[in-house]
Amino acid sequence: MHFVVCAKQIPDPETPPSAFRVNEQTNEVIPAQGIAPVLSQFDAIAAEAALRLKEAGSDVKITVVSLGKESAAAAIKQVLAMGADEGLLLDDDAFQGSDWNGTVKILSAAIQKLGNVDAVFCGRQAADWDMGQTGVGIAETLGWPASIIAKDVKLDGDKLVVQRVLPDGFQTVKTPLPSVVTVSNELGEPRYPKLAQIMQAAKKTVTKWSAADLGIDASSVGAAGARLKLERLFIPQSGGNVIIIEGETPQEQAQNLVKALQADKVL
Amino acid sequence: MAQDVLVVGELAGGAITSTTAELLNAAKSLAEGGAVAVTLLGSGASGAAAGAFAAGAGKAFTSDDAAYDDVRADQWAAAVDNAIGQQNPGVVLFAQSPVGRDVAPRIAFRRNTAAAMDCVSVAMDGGAFKATRPCYGGNAQAVYSFTTAPAVATVRAKSFDAAEPAAGASGETVDLGAAPASNIEIVGMEAAVSAGLKMEEAPIVIAGGRGLGDADSFREIEALADAFGADKATTGASRAAVDLGWYPPAKQVGLTGKVVTPDLYVAVAISGASQHMAGCSGSKMIVAINRDKEANIFKSAKYGIVGDWKAVVPALIEAVKAAK
Structure with a gap:
């Protein structure tokens, strides 16, 4: 079987809010000083789901795909170090400024060109824009089913059995292959590559495809093909006027808080 | 137009x-x-x-x-x-x-x-x-x-x-007529065990975070919710606490959990990462209890208590009970 894991390099979401800045003229996030970009955590968990199936005894090849400039190669390297077999970097100036429509077009074209892909694993959302539509978009474009927000993924013959996280519990669904799965943090921690695996990953093949390789018309992707236009990016202001409840003892603090809540009629 | x-x-x-x-x-x-x-x-x-x-x-x-x-x-x-x-x-x-x-x-x-x-x-x-x-x-x-x-x-x-x-x-x-055939088979549903109020509907939500230290400490969070009244208050948890296995995923408040908008949200030992605030910032009032006075949660809170939750929460349980 052939699985594809989609991986995205993003600004570290653990960046403290105090170091998070945006340029409101260009509507871009200003990279925080000294904080390196990382593989989106949900994508690492998606890779973990695919690797667990490979280790469960299935004869599986895993290709990790990333759309981005050369910097995206770091995301590919990390998933290769986790245990994926091959890397694929989708890089072309025409891809710059793609919205989700463009991103899905490019990824879907790459999956079609790879051929014989049985399942695509994506994070439930990328932890930068938090949009959560790329996985379903790929499924729709390829005419496949998608099982979203998975906490467990298993193979049952030629079907995928996925336990999904819903607001009121866990739902188990079965879909035929090929299929898309988007994976959530409930699956568990992704593995941390050992040094030997990182060394090994450096020797694995990473192919690079351009718009021409994929047969994509440059005007249909990138900023030119975008359906969504980012009009404004800003940091919302939070109150910042906290009233610290004082008191000599925790009992006094608690009583003073209760008095304040009573005055505000929430108690 | x-x-x-x-x-x-x-x-x-x-x-x-x-x-x-x-x-x-x-x-x-x-x-x-x-x-x-x-x-x-x-x-x-x-x-x-x-x-x-x-x-x-x-x-x-x-x-x-x-x-x-x-x-x-x-x-x-x-x-x-x-x-x-x-x-x-x-x-x-x-x-x-x-x-x-x-x-x-x-x-x-x-x-x-x-x-x-x-x-x-x-x-x-x-x-x-x-x-x-x-x-x-x-x-x-x-x-x-x-x-x-x-x-x-x-x-x-x-x-x-x-x-x-x-x-x-x-x-x-x-x-629109009958549904077309589907290639998705629903095999089963395991309902989350939830006693009492739904988090999205409760007027009061008491949430605990990683700072609680262990799963058992959520009993104190539950006791505080009970003090406010089982008909008014329920409990929640941060993603960090849920990922550590301390509290059920269905109770997670935040970007990848539930969005709650109660009249009163009490955040106990929650630092207030942005992804958590995405789930509770619509609350009418946030009260934060945290040992770290620099914690991000205080930026969104109306009232804050700087102190160890282990001392503050039991005192608050007594004070809330006494006020009723």
């Missing part, structure tokens, strides 16, 4: 959900005089249409086929796409729900247009539809316009008020 707006409705117990009513009210202002239509799918859909008309819809595309009761994205997308073909709306609104997450992108890509997910505001601005949504874990907000139609958006619950139901309102009903 008038345009038609289609709301993808959801049903609970044979009636439209409160979020559907909110979306219908939002749709009325987005339509700027155009028609507001709704899709209602599943058992009791045609019976629920009256409620949708009272909430602002002028037309309901319905199917009473029970196949729609369990949401399978392929079936739902086919029905919604059918309604779009008939109505030709400029805007399609979903709730940010399992339906919205699964079906809205399918509609956007099927129609070669775009979706903005998890919006907190949608509005017409000088004739253009604009959608505002949090991003970067809640650190920032982005405002989008669309270059193609229909614009598809999923909207968070309680982003809009519902209208007062209009007595005697009526509208046109269009039958």
Whole structure:
């Protein structure tokens, strides 16, 4: 079987809010000083789901795909170090400024060109824009089913059995292959590559495809093909006027808080 | 400029959900005089249409086929796409729900247009539809316009008020017929064990975080909720605490958990990462209890207690009980 894991390099979401800045003229996030970009955590968990199936005894090849400039190669390297077999970097100036429509077009074209892909694993959302539509978009474009927000993924013959996280519990669904799965943090921690695996990953093949390789018309992707236009990016202001409840003892603090809540009629 | 707006409705117990009513009210202002239509799918859909008309819809595309009761994205997308073909709306609104997450992108890509997910505001601005949504874990907000139609958006619950139901309102009903076949088989459902109030509906939510130190400490969080009253308060947890296995995933508040908007949100030993605040910043009042006076949670709180929760929470339980 052939699985594809989609991986995205993003600004570290653990960046403290105090170091998070945006340029409101260009509507871009200003990279925080000294904080390196990382593989989106949900994508690492998606890779973990695919690797667990490979280790469960299935004869599986895993290709990790990333759309981005050369910097995206770091995301590919990390998933290769986790245990994926091959890397694929989708890089072309025409891809710059793609919205989700463009991103899905490019990824879907790459999956079609790879051929014989049985399942695509994506994070439930990328932890930068938090949009959560790329996985379903790929499924729709390829005419496949998608099982979203998975906490467990298993193979049952030629079907995928996925336990999904819903607001009121866990739902188990079965879909035929090929299929898309988007994976959530409930699956568990992704593995941390050992040094030997990182060394090994450096020797694995990473192919690079351009718009021409994929047969994509440059005007249909990138900023030119975008359906969504980012009009404004800003940091919302939070109150910042906290009233610290004082008191000599925790009992006094608690009583003073209760008095304040009573005055505000929430108690 | 008038345009038609289609709301993808959801049903609970044979009636439209409160979020559907909110979306219908939002749709009325987005339509700027155009028609507001709704899709209602599943058992009791045609019976629920009256409620949708009272909430602002002028037309309901319905199917009473029970196949729609369990949401399978392929079936739902086919029905919604059918309604779009008939109505030709400029805007399609979903709730940010399992339906919205699964079906809205399918509609956007099927129609070669775009979706903005998890919006907190949608509005017409000088004739253009604009959608505002949090991003970067809640650190920032982005405002989008669309270059193609229909614009598809999923909207968070309680982003809009519902209208007062209009007595005697009526509208046109269009039958969408039976659901097509699905290639998604639902094998089972394991309901989350939830005692008491639903977190999204409780007037008071007491949430605990990683700073509690262990799973057992959530008993104190539960005791504090009980002190406020089992009919008023329930408990929640941060993603960090849930990922550590201290509390059930169904109780997670935050970007990847539930969004709650209670009258009072008490955050105990929660640092207030942006992804957590994305789930509780709509609360009417936040009270923070944290040892670290620099913790981010204090930026959003109205009241704060700087101290060790192990001393503060038991004292607060006593003080709340005494006040009742």
